[in-house]
Amino acid sequence: MYQFDGLLDEIKYSDVITIFRHVRPDCDAVGSQFGLKSWLNDNFPEKKVYALGNEYCQQGNCWPVSDECSNETVLGSLAIVLDTANEPRVDDERFADARRVIKIDHHPNRDPYGHRQYVFEESAAACEILGEFFRQCNEQYSLAVSQKTAENLYRGLLTDTLRFCTANTRSHTLEIAGWLSQFSVRIPELNRQLFDQSLRDFRFENFLRDTVTLINDCMAYRILNEEELREWDYTASAARDFVGTYKDVKEFEVFAIITEKTDSDGTKLYEASLRSKTVTINDIAEKFGGGGHKNACGVKDITALQLDNMIMELYERIPAKTPTKIA
Numbered sequence: 001m002y003q004f005d006g007l008l009d010e011i012k013y014s015d016v017i018t019i020f021r022h023v024r025p026d027c028d029a030v031g032s033q034f035g036l037k038s039w040l041n042d043n044f045p046e047k048k049v050y051a052l053g054n055e056y057c058q059q060g061n062c063w064p065v066s067d068e069c070s071n072e073t074v075l076g077s078l079a080i081v082l083d084t085a086n087e088p089r090v091d092d093e094r095f096a097d098a099r100r101v102i103k104i105d106h107h108p109n110r111d112p113y114g115h116r117q118y119v120f121e122e123s124a125a126a127c128e129i130l131g132e133f134f135r136q137c138n139e140q141y142s143l144a145v146s147q148k149t150a151e152n153l154y155r156g157l158l159t160d161t162l163r164f165c166t167a168n169t170r171s172h173t174l175e176i177a178g179w180l181s182q183f184s185v186r187i188p189e190l191n192r193q194l195f196d197q198s199l200r201d202f203r204f205e206n207f208l209r210d211t212v213t214l215i216n217d218c219m220a221y222r223i224l225n226e227e228e229l230r231e232w233d234y235t236a237s238a239a240r241d242f243v244g245t246y247k248d249v250k251e252f253e254v255f256a257i258i259t260e261k262t263d264s265d266g267t268k269l270y271e272a273s274l275r276s277k278t279v280t281i282n283d284i285a286e287k288f289g290g291g292g293h294k295n296a297c298g299v300k301d302i303t304a305l306q307l308d309n310m311i312m313e314l315y316e317r318i319p320a321k322t323p324t325k326i327a
Contacts, residue, residue, distance in 0.1 A: 011044070020080070032152075035149050052091075087111060107119075158191070258271070272298055
């Protein structure tokens with residue numbers, strides 16, 4: 001099922017490799033990126049490898065700072081873009097100028113950019129794909145996997161599956177997690193690092209619970225205005241990361257955290273992190289200019305009218321719903 005024809009050859013024949021991820025990176029994006037970088041450094045120390053990106057992943061506060069390199073370096077490199085469904089979401093547009101571009105991803109392949117694509121939509125995370133690639137290279141060519149590499153991939157697996165709870169968690173996902181764990185992965189420590197929260201975050205989650213908007217008890221969302229974001233001192237991106245606050249309520253089939261911002265012309269715009277347990281919602285996100293996984297996706301820069309329409313379309317997607325009542 002997982003065929004990586006030509007990928008190792010592309011790596012072997014490249015003296016310089018640049019690794020890219022998506023904007024607003026999550027742990028799967030940076031875990032796959034820095035996991036690949038450490039694997040390349042361990043097995044091909046003669047190569048120059050750069051992990052690039054301007055934005056920082058906040059979750060876990062455990063990630064290295066991105067590298068820097070010149071435009072000329074990117075121009076002559078093999079660019080590997082990870083966990084990024086479409087070109088506009090790549091965090092550093094210089095990737096398109098590289099000598100060769102490879103896409104490795106698990107989102108629907110509606111934008112097959114690059115010279116090669118290794119897209120496996122059934123995978124729960126980009127880290128699962130790289131884990132399988134590293135396993136094949138280890139078994140066939142005895143290429144090494146260090147603790148550092150394994151832990152970076154394990155972080156991405158753990159978070160993109162919400163600790164192996166999402167619908168796209170398969171036997172292969174757990175198989176790769178188990179294979180990675182043999183390389184001295186500190187499983188309890190990584191869980192604490194990624195999921196323990198501060199008292200401030202705990203209080204913010206309680207605020208989100210107390211002020212949630214419900215539609216017939218099966219859909220939950222919270223719209224945070226700019227004043228609330230300032231009061232709590234969270235960036236909009238950080239606030240949307242709290243969408244998991246609603247995941248453990250059994251009645252909630254679809255849930256969202258939405259943040260408000262004011263455009264340069266004074267227009268109110270909205271960005272949203274959208275989640276579901278079993279309902280496919282990424283096609284709805286795409287309709288409003290966003291995208292992502294079937295059960296985890298997002299939108300940005302939509303108007304108030306678009307937001308209202310999107311919320312009702314998400315609600316209408318829920319099976320066995322009752323007549324609309326918003327509380």
